[in-house]
Amino acid sequence: MPIQLDPRLSLVASFVRQGSVLADIGTDHAYLPAYLVETGRCPRAVASDLRPGPLENAKETVMQAGLADSIDTVLSDGLDALPALCADDVVLAGMGGILIAELLSRAAWLKTPAVRIIAQPMSHAEDVRFWFYENGFTIDREACVFDKHRGYVALAAHYSGEKTVITPALPYGGLLFGQRDPAALRFLERQKARLQKRRDALLKAGSDPAEAQRLTAVLEDFERRMYP
Numbered sequence: 001m002p003i004q005l006d007p008r009l010s011l012v013a014s015f016v017r018q019g020s021v022l023a024d025i026g027t028d029h030a031y032l033p034a035y036l037v038e039t040g041r042c043p044r045a046v047a048s049d050l051r052p053g054p055l056e057n058a059k060e061t062v063m064q065a066g067l068a069d070s071i072d073t074v075l076s077d078g079l080d081a082l083p084a085l086c087a088d089d090v091v092l093a094g095m096g097g098i099l100i101a102e103l104l105s106r107a108a109w110l111k112t113p114a115v116r117i118i119a120q121p122m123s124h125a126e127d128v129r130f131w132f133y134e135n136g137f138t139i140d141r142e143a144c145v146f147d148k149h150r151g152y153v154a155l156a157a158h159y160s161g162e163k164t165v166i167t168p169a170l171p172y173g174g175l176l177f178g179q180r181d182p183a184a185l186r187f188l189e190r191q192k193a194r195l196q197k198r199r200d201a202l203l204k205a206g207s208d209p210a211e212a213q214r215l216t217a218v219l220e221d222f223e224r225r226m227y228p
Contacts (some may be wrong), residue, residue, distance in 0.1 A: 003035040003065065007147040008120070009093070011020045015141065015156045016041055016089050023048065023087035025078060025103065026095050034065045046086055048076040055057050059093035085109055093154075097124030101131035111136070111159045120154045120188045126146035132152030132157045133164040135169070142175035142185040151187040168214070169221035177225040 005013055009032050016022060016036055022045040024033045035047035040056065047062070049055045062071045074081055079090070090110065092100045101120050104110060106122055110117060119128050119138070132139055138160040144153045164170070170193055171178075176184045199215035202208050 002169050003031055003038055004060075005031060005035050006146045006220060008152045009035075010041075011143060011145045011152060011154050012091060012093050012118060012189075013041070014143075015116075015154055016091070017021050019043065019115070020088035021045065021086070023079070023082060023090045025076075025090065025092045026050070027058050027073075028054045028094065029113065030071065030073070032091065032093070033071050034061050034067055036147060037067050037070045038065055042089075043070070043072045046074055047071055048079075048082060050075040079107040079110075082107075083088050085112070085115070088114065089118060091120075093118075093119045093120035094122060095129040097121035101127045107134075107176060113158050113160065114187065115158065118139075118154065119157070121154060122152075125153055125155070128155060129174045130166070130172040133166050136161045136163060138164070139174055142179075142184075143205045144176060144181070145185040146183055146186065151183065153187060154208060167221050167225075168218040169225055172218060172222065173225060178228070188222075188226055192219065192226070195219055 011034060013036060018041055022033055022036055022042045024047050027047035027049050033047045035043040037045050046193045049058060056071055058073050060168055061136040062068055069149060076082055092103060100121055121128050136159055137157040139155055139157045141156040144151055173188055176188055195215055196219060199212055202212040
């Protein structure tokens with residue numbers, strides 16, 4: 001039976017370029033690389049995971065799909081055990097944004113325009129955007145999907161060598177600002193509500209006034225960007 005992806009991974013798959021060699025970091029069951037190779041989007045792929053258990057799951061998926069000649073499975077902490085330039089499109093999905101930024105920072109070979117990074121942070125997407133902005137990457141595309149009432153955002157970026165001017169709210173919405181897609185608008189509304197709740201809690205407690213002031217600036221910029 002062909003591999004079927006849920007809405008979250010389907011969004012990630014749609015960001016992968018036709019004909020690219022894929023590296024899926026934190027692959028778990030390797031559903032994404034198996035689907036992309038099986039459907040002809042990618043000729044080859046590398047599926048890596050930090051833990052032996054998930055990597056065994058990945059190997060089982062690859063074997064059952066008859067793709068052992070096209071997908072390599074690698075035990076790796078992030079991209080550490082992968083050779084430089086082993087892939088055209090590098091996916092980091094299903095982990096927190098802080099961890100994604102940390103893993104990216106350890107792979108200097110990603111700083112080439114030929115490589116596309118596709119990230120889908122489960123939390124703290126602002127940390128991923130901020131890392132891209134600060135390290136000379138240009139975010140080319142963002143999109144959002146909801147599955148079982150939870151929103152997921154995916155980002156695609158490449159190295160351009162240019163730093164982005166960062167306004168207070170930009171890391172919290174990125175290219176979702178200005179979109180009229182219902183999922184993007186819903187995601188932004190939830191993000192704004194979380195920021196407001198955090199700011200209001202700080203004001204009520206009278207603690208960390210500097211952070212409360214920063215969040216106020218973020219919310220003001222958020223309003224300008226979301227409702228220009």
